[in-house]
Amino acid sequence: MLFSNFEYFIFFALVFLYKWYLGPFLFGNTEKERNYSHIFLLIVSYMFYMSWNYRFGALIFISTVIDYYLAIRITETDSKKQKKTFLYISVFLNLVCILGFFKYYNFFSENINLFLSLFGFKSPFPLLHIVLPVGISFFTFQSLSYTIDVYREIIPCERSFIRFSLFVSFFPQLVAGPIVTAKSFLPQLFEKVEFQDIQxxxxxxxxxxxxxxxxxxxxxxxxxxxxxxxxxxxxxxxxxxxxxxxxxxxxxxxxxxxxxxxxxxxxxxxxxxxxxxxxxxxxxxxxxxxxxxxxxxxxxxxxxxxxxxxxxxxxxxxxxxxxxxxxxxxxxxxxxxxxxxxxxxxxxxxxxxxxxxxxxxxxxxxxxxTFPSYRFxxxxxxxxxxxxxxxxxxxxxxxxxxxxxxxxxxxxxxxxxxxxxxxxxxxxxxxxxxxxxxxxxxxxxxxxxxxxxxxxxxxxxxxxxxxxxxxxxxxxxxxxxxxxx
Structure with a gap:
């Protein structure tokens, strides 16, 4: 679903109508309505992402669960060594197991095989038919930055899985950025924004x-x-x-x-x-x-x-x-x-x-x-x-x-x-x-x-x-x- 096609305009119009009209009509302008709005935005964000390939939804969900869980473990332990261990696990899983495998496995395998063949060795790494998930470099960086910020105690751990999932998968910037950090986005989920406040x-x-x-x-x-x-x-x-x-x-x-x-x-x-x-x-x-x-x-x-x-x-x-x-x-x-x-x-x-x-x-x-002529x-x-x-x-x-x-x-x-x-x-x-x-x-x-x-x-x-x-x-x-x- 591209921003520039008619399908997106219909999709966004429905999201907009629920966000500012149907949601407030059903639940009033309350905290309950805001929570339901987060759930709704999370659902449509996954629908948006899975419109390219439904299998992609599982990957972003796994990435979300990893950093949600590890950030909680970092917060709950008092051991600096354990905090660092959980951080390293997040870095390894995000950059090696997720981003590294999907984006770089074939590149490294092909070049390692080529190098070994110069010395008469057989190719040890098979090349795989890997479909690169849309926007994988963006959402892995976002999710990882959250865990790093929690480790550095820049932001508190987000206990709501819904809010954290929405931060990772928010559909306007999900597939091509900009890369959003938790410290800039998560606080906005607690703000009370009225329709008349929209620019x-x-x-x-x-x-x-x-x-x-x-x-x-x-x-x-x-x-x-x-x-x-x-x-x-x-x-x-x-x-x-x-x-x-x-x-x-x-x-x-x-x-x-x-x-x-x-x-x-x-x-x-x-x-x-x-x-x-x-x-x-x-x-x-x-x-x-x-x-x-x-x-x-x-x-x-x-x-x-x-x-x-x-x-x-x-x-x-x-x-x-x-x-x-x-x-x-x-x-x-x-x-x-x-x-x-x-x-x-x-x-x-x-x-x-x-x-x-x-x-x-x-x-x-x-x-x-300074040089006055610099302007020329x-x-x-x-x-x-x-x-x-x-x-x-x-x-x-x-x-x-x-x-x-x-x-x-x-x-x-x-x-x-x-x-x-x-x-x-x-x-x-x-x-x-x-x-x-x-x-x-x-x-x-x-x-x-x-x-x-x-x-x-x-x-x-x-x-x-x-x-x-x-x-x-x-x-x-x-x-x-x-x-x-």
Missing amino acids: FRVAIRYFFLGYFKKVILSDNAAPIVDLIFRSPENYGTTASWIAAILFSIQIYCDFSGYSDMAYGSALLLGYRLPENFRLPFISRSITEFWGLRWHLSLSIWIRDYVYIPLGGSRVSYFRHKFNLWLTMFLSGIWHGANWTFVIWGSVQGFLVVIESLFNEFKKKKFGNR FFIPHIIVSFFFMAIINTWFRAENIQKEFIMLKNMLVWREAGLRPYMVNTALLVLLTVGLGHILGYKIFEQKKEWKIPAALEFFGYIIFVFVFAALTNDKELPFVYFQF
Whole structure:
């Protein structure tokens, strides 16, 4: 069930009607009604998740039971050794038995078998036909973060299995994030939210914006990207650069579009999700891109549960640089079990380390000195960072290393082949739209410009959008890219 299809609109309309009308009508505005609302949302969340494959429901239930039980055991024991043991069990079961098996078993088996075959050994690990559960990387990280926070005594143990299960499986963000932590979501389940408290216009704006990004921009860029990356040997320099740039925009519009629709859906139900994107294409460096603007929920998760526990910057000089690299490397393999993701994460890590070294040199050389002319380099910094990310992201999209090398050769060694006018026209239109969107977003969110739009005009605009969507929608319904993670 995709956010962008009619089936979801019917599904969400029924959930919305129960949440704000049928539930209060049957039980009144009481704590009992809130508890029944949690049960109802839990049931529909499982229905939503199982609409892809009913077997997935058992997996998320097992993951939920594991951390619910282990968090209680951590709370009830006074022994620090036992607390740590229960935490390690949670880490092992989540990252090795669940995420590791479903996502990485075949990758490691294939490479170990290949390595052993070089020395004449038979393949000891059979390759299995494993169906990757939708959103497994998201809900395992959420569930695990809860147990870690209970162990650290940041949050109390949640005794209600219903509330904890709803935290793990809440359908707006279940399959593609943002990654929600228990300390931000569980307290909301105790808040008394009235229908009139909903930021209705804000929620609708987010949902329509996300729908526009996904259906109009991402889905129309995807066929060109898929065509060129599938057979890069048939295309030349211009076409390869178009594919690289379009893919960076496609993945942004696809993923941030989902996040926007998830945010809008949750807000309509009275819940707040964390911000996941913040105008990433105005980043002036790779560090700013990852630390402040792109997939923020993952960056914050890795910072809080990997980087800081490793010592962060409070360790030796070389250990600090290694920690920086490791966080980006882990981000790479989190995205997928393929050597292309390993290289993609490693390259990102090396660039972050290089930027850290450069910033240290600049601070040592010039101190806190400011340069009045710096504002004139603002746009070149953005352009250079964008093109760096476009090149690096080809590793993210490439089907294998061999095809990636062909793409890089096409981009760096001039030759012309396979270019079609519609590729150029689509790329220019999508790039212009996203660029204007970032300029507008910069004015609103960075410079805090307030533009008041009359409600009637806004409503009329949505009607126009509906007709635009109908005219420009790609005939082929495409799933969200991040569902595979």
